[in-house]
Amino acid sequence: MEVITSLEMYVADRNAEWLGVPRLVLMENAGAAVARNILKKYPHASRVLAVCGTGDNGGDGYVAVRHLHAAGKEVRVIALGEPREELAARNYQAVKRLWGVEVAVAQSPLELLALQDWLMWADVIIDAVLGTGIRGALREPHATAIELMNIAPAPKVAVDVPSGLDPDTGEVRDKAVKAALTVTFHKAKKGLLAPSAARYVGELVVEPIGIPPEAEVVVGPGDFAYLNFSRRADSKKGDHGRVLVVGGSLEYSGAPVLVAKAALRAGVDLAVVAAPEPAAYAAKAMGPDIIAVPLEGPRLSLKHVDRIASLAERFDVVAIGPGLGTEGETPDAVREIFRRLTGRKPLVADADALKALRGEKAAGITVYTPHAGEFKALTGVDPPHGLRERVEVVRQHASSIGAVILLKGRYDVISDGSRVKVNTTGTPAMTVGGTGDVLTGLVASFLTKTTNPLEAAAVAAFVNGLAGEEAAAQLGFHITASDLLDKIPGVIRKFAREDVTPASSRA
Ligand SMILES: NC(=O)C1=CN([C@@H]2O[C@H](COP(=O)(O)OP(=O)(O)OC[C@H]3O[C@@H](n4cnc5c(N)ncnc54)[C@H](OP(=O)(O)O)[C@@H]3O)[C@@H](O)[C@H]2O)[C@@H](O)CC1
Numbered sequence: 211m212e213v214i215t216s217l218e219m220y221v222a223d224r225n226a227e228w229l230g231v232p233r234l235v236l237m238e239n240a241g242a243a244v245a246r247n248i249l250k251k252y253p254h255a256s257r258v259l260a261v262c263g264t265g266d267n268g269g270d271g272y273v274a275v276r277h278l279h280a281a282g283k284e285v286r287v288i289a290l291g292e293p294r295e296e297l298a299a300r301n302y303q304a305v306k307r308l309w310g311v312e313v314a315v316a317q318s319p320l321e322l323l324a325l326q327d328w329l330m331w332a333d334v335i336i337d338a339v340l341g342t343g344i345r346g347a348l349r350e351p352h353a354t355a356i357e358l359m360n361i362a363p364a365p366k367v368a369v370d371v372p373s374g375l376d377p378d379t380g381e382v383r384d385k386a387v388k389a390a391l392t393v394t395f396h397k398a399k400k401g402l403l404a405p406s407a408a409r410y411v412g413e414l415v416v417e418p419i420g421i422p423p424e425a426e427v428v429v430g431p432g433d434f435a436y437l438n439f440s441r442r443a444d445s446k447k448g449d450h451g452r453v454l455v456v457g458g459s460l461e462y463s464g465a466p467v468l469v470a471k472a473a474l475r476a477g478v479d480l481a482v483v484a485a486p487e488p489a490a491y492a493a494k495a496m497g498p499d500i501i502a503v504p505l506e507g508p509r510l511s512l513k514h515v516d517r518i519a520s521l522a523e524r525f526d527v528v529a530i531g532p533g534l535g536t537e538g539e540t541p542d543a544v545r546e547i548f549r550r551l552t553g554r555k556p557l558v559a560d561a562d563a564l565k566a567l568r569g570e571k572a573a574g575i576t577v578y579t580p581h582a583g584e585f586k587a588l589t590g591v592d593p594p595h596g597l598r599e600r601v602e603v604v605r606q607h608a609s610s611i612g613a614v615i616l617l618k619g620r621y622d623v624i625s626d627g628s629r630v631k632v633n634t635t636g637t638p639a640m641t642v643g644g645t646g647d648v649l650t651g652l653v654a655s656f657l658t659k660t661t662n663p664l665e666a667a668a669v670a671a672f673v674n675g676l677a678g679e680e681a682a683a684q685l686g687f688h689i690t691a692s693d694l695l696d697k698i699p700g701v702i703r704k705f706a707r708e709d710v711t712p713a714s715s716r717a
């Protein structure tokens with residue numbers, strides 16, 4: 211039986227919506243599935259009581275109430291408070307307007323105790339109190355609600371997860387509903403299959419609710435849940451990331467600057483460019499935000515390796531490649547730097563660095579960002595045109611190299627060797643030079659926001675594509691890579707939670 215974690219479920223749910231499947235439809239399908247299973251398992255039950263929490267789990271409960279009422283059952287509802295989430299609230303309001311359904315609100319243990327006769331009245335009790343959104347120790351009146359449901363003789367039908375059970379581990383921290391039947395959605399939550407959970411789960415039924423398989427592969431708003439953009443009130447410089455960019459040469463000075471500027475715009479505290487002198491001085495001339503460390507000579511060479519390796523110690527992420535060129539000792543220097551850092555320092559390798567890394571094994575947090583040509587140089591394989599085949603090829607090479615590979619193109623394919631994500635944002639306007647450098651800066655920045663490099667790369671591709679779309683909405687096929695930079699903050703803020711947490715929360 212396929213399993214899913216509550217976080218993966220949250221992501222699939224939000225990304226299904228990104229694909230065009232409204233979350234209200236998912237909730238309707240979920241609640242209807244609960245009703246259908248109750249009618250099937252308890253055909254003679256005529257009195258149904260639903261106990262609904264204030265989240266979407268409660269929302270599913272309200273949908274089930276509507277369907278069972280429509281099927282001629284006598285239905286009552288105990289609401290543990292007014293739902294806050296829009297979807298649950300809409301279904302709560304719909305149920306309250308049904309004069310044939312009695313609704314009582316109980317926000318305290320006392321009010322629940324006054325409703326004990328309702329629990330005794332029921333032939334079946336729907337447990338729609340807590341699902342995958344359970345956090346921490348049980349609060350009231352949820353704890354009492356679980357207690358009273360367990361005391362009542364009627365069989366309990368749990369919505370998605372028996373309330374009180376940890377959906378990912380199956381642990382019961384305080385108490386949980388002992389259900390006769392659990393109707394879970396889309397895929398079994400991992401915790402439901404834990405041996406210790408059996409006495410709470412009862413019979414397990416997995417019901418599809420209309421989430422397309424692409425929702426677990428496409429990159430969308432849900433993936434931002436893997437990144438932390440919040441900041442403590444007492445933050446200090448460097449807390450939110452230091453990125454070192456090793457790039458540039460006599461010919462190319464813009465590429466490393468685009469990487470650094472993108473990283474800053476995405477939300478790191480410091481972005482430093484270590485580049486051969488001509489590129490370093492050009493970088494300094496480009497503006498006050500970029501710090502440039504000049505490396506003697508016209509291009510990266512072996513004599514710079516020690517300096518860069520020690521410089522890298524002071525950074526969280528190193529991005530290497532943009533604008534380096536492939537002349538002279540540069541490839542040897544790239545290989546030497548890579549071997550010293552991979553597995554010890556989160557790395558993004560892009561552009562000319564990739565040509566030097568063919569045959570190298572990666573370790574730890576390492577992300578490669580090739581376009582098709584660089585992928586061939588890196589692996590010797592021309593990426594196939596079909597998306598399915600491309601996914602398989604990227605997954606295989608990511609696995610054999612031991613790195614996350616983000617293969618850029620109309621659809622970006624990202625894999626860490628086991629999981630795969632496909633990014634569908636972007637526009638043909640982005641074939642202009644430098645958009646890959648902006649992407650590298652985004653990957654480097656997001657590696658300071660999560661420990662999951664696959665998700666850092668996936669969200670970077672998503673943001674880069676949307677920034678390109680926004681720039682092209684104004685300038686059409688006349689955008690430059692620099693036009694993406696100013697779009698980055700707005701795109702991120704559309705999807706990321708950027709809270710300021712009180713300093714006292716320093717646990
Ligand atoms: N694909 C999908 O994801 C789909 C999901 N669907 C359904 O949504 C469910 C997830 O919904 P969800 O995220 O709103 O969380 P949910 O389980 O309702 O709990 C949140 C509420 O509980 C409360 N609360 C939390 N911890 C508590 C505690 N310890 N003690 C006491 N209270 C506690 C919390 O209160 P707060 O912390 O906000 O004060 C909040 O009000 C999922 O299980 C499935 O049934 C379907 O619609 C189909 C599509």
Ligand SMILES: Nc1ncnc2c1ncn2[C@@H]1O[C@H](COP(=O)(O)OP(=O)(O)O)[C@@H](O)[C@H]1O
Nearest residue numbers: 581618619620636637638640641644645646674
């Ligand atoms: N035809 C396209 N449609 C949509 N997005 C594209 C297209 N071509 C490139 N992109 C996007 O532009 C960015 C840079 O890709 P690419 O041009 O291949 O890299 P580079 O700039 O390194 O050559 C990536 O985010 C990619 O998704």
Ligand SMILES: [K+]
Nearest residue numbers: 340369371373
């Ligand atoms: K539940």
